[in-house]
Amino acid sequence: MCRASCRKSRANTVIASPNWNRHGTPIRNKGEGADMRDILVTLIVLASIPYIFKQPIWGGVMWIWISVMNPHAQGWGFARTFPFAALIACVTLAAILMSKERQRFPTMPVSIAMLAFLGWMGLSTLFAIHPDGATEQLIKVTKILGMSFVLLMVTKSRRQIMLVLWAVVFSLGFYGVKGGIFTIRSGGSFRIWGPEGTFIEGNNEIALAIVMVIPLIYFLYTQTENKWWRYAGQAAMCLCALSALASYSRGAALAIGVMGAFLWFKSHNRLTFGLLLGFAVPLMLMIMPGEWFDRINSINDYKEDGSAMGRINAWNMTFNLAKERPLFGGGFDIYDPGVFLLYAPNPLDVHAAHSIYFQVLGEHGFVGLLLFALIGFLTWRNCGWVVRQAKRVEELRWAASLASMIQVSLLGFFVGGAFLSLAYFDVPYYLVVIAAATRRLVSRTLRTRAEEARAAASAPQPFAESALS
Template identity: 60%
Template sequence: MRDLLVTLLVFGSLPYIFKRPSFGVVMWIWISVMNPHSQGWGFARTFPFAAVIAATIVAAMVLHKDKFRLPAHPVTWVFLAFMGWMSVTALFSIHGVDVVTTQWIKVYKIFGMTAVVMMLVRTRQEIEWLVWTVVVSLGFYGVKGGIFTLRSGGNFRVWGPEGTFIDGNNEVALALVVVIPLMYYLIGNMRTRWAKGALLAAILLCALASLGSYSRGAALAIGAMTIVLWLKSQNKAPLGVLLALAVPLLVLLMPSQWHERIDTINTYQEDSSAMGRINAWRMAFNLANDRLLGGGFEIYDGQVFARYAPIPLDVHAAHSIYFQVLGEHGWIGLALYLALGVMVWRTGAVIVRQAAGVADLQWAVRLATMLQVSLVGFAVGGAFLSLAYFDVPYLIMTAMVATRMIVARQATPQRPRAARRADLHADAGVAPT
């Protein structure tokens, strides 16, 4: 039944995508982020729904009367540069092109469709479609996991959907951390009390599910995100009261073994998993120092560890977005990746500065702020996970750039020339001269 339902929804949406290509963004995110077909038991689990939707979107864009272009923004150019650099490192990978081709294709599908989404998302409505789809796609697992944690008393771990980017307990925990600020943004758009309450309940359940994953990295990410969320909130007093009540309650709901697990952060030297990650980080560092282009994809094996790791037999995945990029794409790749994150953050700051005094753009201020909070959660939690190619941070980037383009059209002409010049420098991530 589930397989049939997903199939009907996907194929039933195709005529609407041809009529309005931006609707394809909703279907693409739903299939690629939520992976609803993974919840089935039959043919749908392996059916290429994503390929069908992607092909339909591209065909609709070609045939549509409108012309779709990438937004002319510095973030776009750095994103494309990072994408191109990954092809260079794949071409000269340590194991050869034949070994890395499968992973290169997988990553390029994600990045290529991210570029397509950047071309399609141009209005506030389309931005909020994107946000809502991400929230529903990940919130489903958060609400489900939060209820599971309540029913089990936190004695069993929460896991993500099998066969996806977020199938592990650590991965799904970080995804839920990232989606919470987006839910908080949507609360401000709700007009009815019950809708606000439903989203607030979803936030609490997502937080509980993240804790119920027993992920230490997610616990750190929640702490960092909570602080930034409060600092950036325009309603510090009520939010502070809510956090003061909710955070201790959520922690107290967890059993003793959860507290013991989190306490190992302070004694990481005695934890074999933590020390294995450090060994992988040092391997990536040594590899990047030895090879300008890094090792390319698929470097986590005995051969590479024997050459570059302090403990050759302790083979681990990167377990860090930063060391993953460093090891696979070298120092230049890491510089591009970090520049991309900094520039997306700075773009949010420009949005807030430009739109602060414009009544019709207050939604942009709130959205940019919450996108920044999501980035903080991912930046902290991602330090301990191999999620450098996870879709959602790039969708956050897309929403930020699209919002910036709207604000530029509506607010920039009203600003003095010096202020506009400062905004351009900030967009590029450099200090004005």
Template identity: 60%
Template sequence: MRDILVTLMVFGSLPFIFKRPWLGAIMWIWISVMNLHSQGWGFARTMPFAAIIACATVASMILSKDKHRLPPSPVTTIFILFGVWVGVTTIFAINGADNIPQLTKVYKILGMNLVVMMLIKTRKQVEALVWTVAVSLGFYGIKGGIFTIRSGGNEMVWGPAGTFIEGNNELALALVMVIPVIYYLFTISTRRWLRAGLIGAMLLCALSALGSYSRGAALAIGAMVVFFWLKSRHKVTLGVLFLAAAPLMLNFMPEKWFARIDTISQYETDGSAQGRINAWNMAYNLALDRPIVGGGFDIYDYAVFLRYAPIPDDVHAAHSLYFQVLGEHGFVGLLIYLALAWSAWRAGARIIRDTKPYPDLRWASDLATMLQVSMLGFGVGGAFLSLAYFDVPYYLMAAMVATSLIVAAEIKERKKHKAPAAAAAAAAAAAAAAAAVPAPAAARRHEGSR
């Protein structure tokens, strides 16, 4: 039944995609983030739904009368530069052709994100993107939160198999990222039942993240809550909510959860932590040896660890998006990646600054703020996970770029109309002042001039 439902949804969307290409971008995000077909048990699990949607979207763009261009933004430029650079580093990769499958996968992600950037242009489309991300990840957060309640927190929450968020740590980080996005939707929603549902979704996502037993997610939640509170206009309300919800959730978790989290302070004796540190040292040493291009995607094998790792036979994935990019693409690649994150952050800061005089643009300021909170959560939690190519942060960057351009265009239009109006008002005031001059005084000035 699930397989049939997903198939009908995908193929049923194709006529709408050919009519409105931006719907293809939304469908792509839904199928690539939620991976609902992975929840089926039959033919849908292996159906190339993503490829079908991608082909339909690109074909629709080509056939459309509208011109679709990449948005002019530093984020777009640096994003393209990062894509070019991973191609360059693949040419000089240590294991050569073995890197091609991963390069193909990464280019699919980056390429379709460029398509998303070209198609998402209006507030309606931006909020459709945000809703899609929220529903796609929130589904697993709600499901995981209910599972945590049912198991009393004694069983670990995992993500959908065969996806970026399959692991408990990866799922937890994704849920940490989506909570601010859901909060934004809460701020723009007017129906009581929907607002209540969104509050419930946020609480269940947080509980699911705790139920994953992820130490990195625990750190990310802490950092995000502090920044969330500092950036909010409703500090008292949120402060009360956090103070009320946190003890309830923590008291619900069993003793073994606290024992797991407590190992953060005992990393010297924790095998998992030591394995990650060994992988970080490998990536750093490799980058020192090959500072420009790094080692390419395929560097997590015994031969590479034998050459660069302090403990050669302890082969691990990078377990840090920063060391992942450093080892795979060198110091240059890491610099480009950090510049991309910084440019997206600065775009949000400009939105917040520029919209202050305009109360009706508060939605853009609120969205930019929550996207920044989400980025912070990803930046902190991602320090312990190999998620440099996770697509959700790139989609949120696309939403940030689109919002910044919407705000810039709206403010420019208002200033353009305001200038003639101000000039006309000044001329009218001058004319009124001249007309108000008493006639005898005007006559005296006339005689004095003779």
């Protein structure tokens, strides 16, 4: 359906992956033996196993690298189909069970909401319109949320939080920087696409993912005094923004605008950041060709745009389906001619949901949408609490800055996700984990400081010398 049409359009676009040349045609057939990329990814994964057993957090880092960046998808041989993610998950779980440090499931409101959401998706699968396809998708989503729970269990210290953050930034920033460089070389004449067979395969999806990583790069940029790292951070942010624009995604352009304004509002030095935006934005727009402006301006003529009207038709279908099945919706895998024939205004225009909100509504009903929104609300509240509490303590100001940038990143997801079927994209759930772990760390630090202050106040004071004379 949607992905098929996307693949057809690749003849005139460029994929941000070495699997395709600049004309969208394969360089060589997949599965032709193995190359250095296959061997390199395999060696890195195998070499990480001893570190995972020593510190299970490395299992979470490797999981993010494999599941988000999909480095094995850059190869041509056995690595493309080898179950690296399953291997890492099994090793990580074994490491947790064998660890001397007791790992407990964190009973926080957001973790309980995630568990409830997963349980509700299980119930909706029992009553799904297409049980077989729904069960297959439920297994995939369970793996994502399951490893998110594992990450929340093992991410406790500042160092561990930063490791998880760096894993996300590197995995997505790789495509953003690479796509930005290609856009400069090509003058923005070709679209940017993500790695095949992943959540971020499409041009719209890779654009939103890259948009979400920009605030996280900005946080890392603010945490270093090394001028070369700061230059690298500035360059990476600009290249990522350029790459997102070169996807020709109208939703990403809207998300960048909203997120940029909020990022400026959240930044500590608004004058400097405003000057950077004032310099970078016109420069990036000068690179883009006239076709890009025509594409963005088509937002005003959405009624004449087949893609936009297809989205609205799919939104109506999911809403009508949810009205008839308000508790559990239709389950996963509902985007087919039979379902559209029953619930869509135009039954012949079959599309994916193209909205995280309508996707969850149609698949899991109003209760599922409420739980999904609750996860976002609780995460936003966690970040807000960290900002208010941590900014008062010098040693915790990094946490306040990180929480602010997570809010900016999530805002990009909330806005851009309104036009994409990315409700189960794993990166937002990893941001939920980072925000929850940061709140837990800040709360523990403040509690320790309060206990030390009470102990110091209640300790007997020595007599002054004047009292003895």
